Amino acid sequence: MWFLEGDEVDHSYLQSHELELATVSDVVDWKPDAVFVPGNVVPSFIPGLKVAVFHGFNAGKINRRGRLDHFEIRGCFDLYCTQGPDTTVPFLELAKKYRYFDVVETGWPTLDPLFTVEDSNPYIDEADDRPTILMCSTFSRNLSCAPILFEKVKELSKRGNWRWLIQFHPKMPATVVEQYKALQNENLTFVETDNVLPLLKAADVMLCDTSSVLLMFLILKKPVVTFRNQDPAPYLLNVTRVEEVEAMLVNALQGRKEHCREIAKYASQIHPYSDGRSSARVIDAVSKVLDSEEKNRKNKPLNIVRNIKVRKKLNYWKFS
Known part of the structure; x- marks a missing residue:
């Protein structure tokens, strides 16, 4: 069963065979054995093992408490299903510290x-x-390459040496989206989609900024040219000036061995799996925890304030 919450959620994305619970009361009454959460929090009053499956990779974002947001422990989860050594090692250390997940x-x-x-x-x-x-491109005004590179992309697309596919974050300002839509020609296609994976598979090189989607492209062992990336690591081909973009794209298409090795090394740390069976491993992990007689040694925190806020947001005041 699915439960979708929030004004920004589009229920039409569910496929015809997928079933949805309409209210929190429905969820509680259904009594799930496990709850898979692609977000940061989940109400404690919903039954079942709470499983964090994440909504993205560790992009290095620092929250208002000055801590890495990806590794923020909010007292909500019983199990974290991590993506690769880059996230597994820190979460294992946190598990030793907190002892309840x-x-x-x-x-x-x-x-x-x-x-x-x-x-x-x-x-x-x-x-x-x-x-x-x-x-x-990301939508953040300070980080987005889209407005700055518009004229350069326009110029390169008109030459016709390459095919261009353009896809932006859903929160990209409408003015920028309309600009790029107007560029469409036989060499450039603007794509609006909720599924970026086919685009990643179709492309040879990505041009990006600091959007976390670039990490998914790197996992395919493909090169990414970044514009003014906030963390220009060796596995990226970063430029800081508009006039450098074309030459770096050419460089990326040449696929130099040293750079390919850097990409492969990084990909092995963030997501070493290429068998398409991560979902199956999540189910196996959940089954083992549910079947295990050796439960976590400590109970999760009561999270009283957070749960009151969630109850108010969901307008759910039943107490069992």
């Missing part, structure tokens, strides 16, 4: 379709052998 490295279920064979990909043109550049 388990940690199992499973890989990230979101990426399973990235490694499965698909019947067709709408973004691959078998009749066009030109390299394909995928441009993605």
